[in-house]
Amino acid sequence: MPEKEEDQAMIDQVTRSAKYAQLAGTLVSRITHEEAKKYKRKQDIIQSTRTRLHQLTGAYLAPKIDYTQWLHNFKSLSLNDELGLKATSLSMMRLHASTYERIEVLPTFFQTSLAPISPVKSVLDLACGLNPLSIPWMPLADAFTYFASDVVAPLVNFLAHYFELFAYNAKASILDLSYCIPSQPVQLALLMKTLPLMEQIEHGLSQKIIENLNAEHILATYPLRSLGGRKKGMEETYRSQFDQLVAGRAWKIQEFSFPNEVAYLITK
Ligand SMILES: C[S@@+](CC[C@H](N)C(=O)[O-])C[C@H]1O[C@@H](n2cnc3c(N)ncnc32)[C@H](O)[C@@H]1O
Structure with a gap:
């Protein structure tokens, strides 16, 4: 053949x-x-x-997620039930390792790391996982737009229905970041716990992504523990990876440290 x-x-x-x-x-x-x-x-x-x-992909997600049932759970919330919405979102976020690890610090995570640019008007959430469920905790403008993408089709389909349900001005699409770097202009791009994976796919891909995104600001974060829960010097490794990534650039970098994650707000 x-x-x-x-x-x-x-x-x-x-x-x-x-x-x-x-x-x-x-x-x-x-x-x-x-x-x-x-x-x-x-x-x-x-x-x-x-x-x-x-x-x-699958290593981060609980097996056999019943997306229809979760959508139903969100649908059955009464209008303006903010507590119910947050409780349901937190329960679902437990099904993706990345959002699960952030739950403890969620009330301050985005409020702190996005304070310098809030209220945020447009977001591009790349390799998003279930992070769009954090929208209620983000300092967003009243009329915000949100574009979310990942490579896992059932997850992306769920997010599309979720956005529709809450009538957000938002879109969810399947996008392989190693194949296509979006060029649409946005105020903020989220690259949360994503750059180490891009380096696994192709050495130098993180650099290409950061350079080519048409975003005023990028919030790039790194995990401080592995999926198995051990720390294993990840902080030093990722800190040096990030330093190399932005070396020699006239970008403003602000760093925010959380127990399981370090976030860098890059302003181009
Ligand atoms: C470590 S998780 C981070 C999820 C989310 N950004 C967060 O921090 O909550 C990595 C995500 O990247 C997605 N992913 C893996 N390869 C990708 C690719 N080539 N393009 C886009 N997304 C990818 C996975 O499906 C997974 O949801």
Whole structure:
């Protein structure tokens, strides 16, 4: 079989499992092509592709999330029930490791790190996970716009319905950041706990993303603990990665430290 057809056959095998069929096709094919160069045996290529895709996506999410039920939970809240909305949002945020780790500091996280630019009028939340559920805790302008994207289709579909339900001026779309860097102008881009993953996909990708985003400000954050919960010197590693990322740039950088996460507000 010619190389391209062979790779396509591999991609078909990888996506035979629903879990991988629901990911952005560009990411699946990119990782499959890369793994096909590393291994000879088909089974090894498929296994290794699935492992990498899992590390980038599924590892963060609880298995088998019933998005229809969650949407129903939000729908059944009465109008103006702010406490109910926050309680339901917090429960759902527990299903994604990144938002789960932020719950404890959520009341101050965005209020502190976005204070210098609030009220925020437009947000581009990239590799968003369930972070858009934090909107009630963000210092946003009355008429804000919000664009959220990720590579996991069921999650993105849920967010689209969630935005519609609350009549936000917001959009959710599938976007593989390693394939396409959005160019729309925004006041704030969120790259939360995302840059280490982009470096895993391609060395130097974080730099490309930060340079090319058409955002006045970027809030880039790094985790201070691994998925397994250990700290393992992550702070020093990521601090030095970030320092290299912005070295020699005339950008204003403001740093905000939280127990599990460090945030940098970059103003271009
Ligand atoms: C560490 S989590 C961060 C989630 C969210 N930003 C937060 O901090 O709550 C990384 C997210 O990136 C998404 N992701 C992985 N690869 C991606 C890619 N190539 N493009 C866009 N999103 C990606 C995953 O599905 C996951 O939701």
